[in-house]
Amino acid sequence: MKNKINIFKIASIVIINLVIISCNSKDKRPLLGDTPYQQRLNSSFKDATSSPLKKRDLKEFEGLEFFPVDSNFIVTAKLTRIENAPIFKMPTTTDRAPLYKEFGILDFIINNKSLQLTVYQSQEDLEDEQYKDYLFIPFTDETSGNESYGGGRYMDVMLSDITSEETIELNFNNTYNPYCAYNEKFSCPITPRKNHLDIEIKAGIQDFKKH
Missing domain, CATH: 1.20.5 (Single alpha-helices involved in coiled-coils or other helix-helix interfaces)
Known part of the structure; x- marks a missing residue:
């Protein structure tokens, strides 16, 4: 019993x-998102302490829009470093003029098309222990102004990810918009004209529809 x-x-x-x-x-x-990257980005945007969204957009926020994840937009790029590149003031959407230099040229192929992007190094980031390993790739493509933000998209790569063969992986699924796409109060680097890709990059972040 x-x-x-x-x-x-x-x-x-x-x-x-x-x-x-x-x-x-x-x-x-x-967590919203099909990949850990998308989930982290959505989590950051949902958090009022870190989100660039305006109050009314944050109130209605249900998640960022992304193109379907596509492995065709994960490519290996050949890096050609630019030696003794001069430091210059990067134009932005405001009067702010952050200091950058051209770090190198990236050559890669997507859908049998040869493409090229310039990768930049922020001089301010070099003084920040958290970001000194970062390299910055702003770009526009044939979706810009339609399915993606007209001012272009950004991608970060790491110095530590450059191989001994001077190659680096570019994952266009892991792109993000300038904060200016969400709120005009932010100051954002303007994508250089030479970093336009004459191909549709249907991967990564899409344009944001404000409320």
Whole structure:
């Protein structure tokens, strides 16, 4: 009899725990996004302390729009470094003029088409322990102004990801918009004309529809 009572108690505890877990999982909304990168970006935009969104857009925010993830837009690029490149003031959407230099030229192929982008190095980031390893790639393409933001999109790569053969992986699925796409109060680097790709890059972040 005691065994039956103990089994009943154990079963009751298990059932109660399952109910609690079920309730908690319903209350906790899953992270939006098809990849860890998209989930991190959505999480940042959802957080009022880090989001560039205006209050009314943040209130209605349900997740950023992305093109479907496409492995054709993950490519290996050959890096040609630019030696002794001069430091220059990068034009922005405001009077701010951050200092950059051209780090190198990236040559790669997408859909049998040879393409090229210039990669830049922020001189301010070199003084920041958290970002000194970052390289910056702004670009426009044939979707700019239509399916993607007209001012272009950005991609970051890392110095540590450059191989001994001077190649680096470019994943256009992991692109992001300038904060100016969401809120005009921000100052954003303007994409240089030479970084236009005459091909549709249907990967990564899409244009944002403001409320």
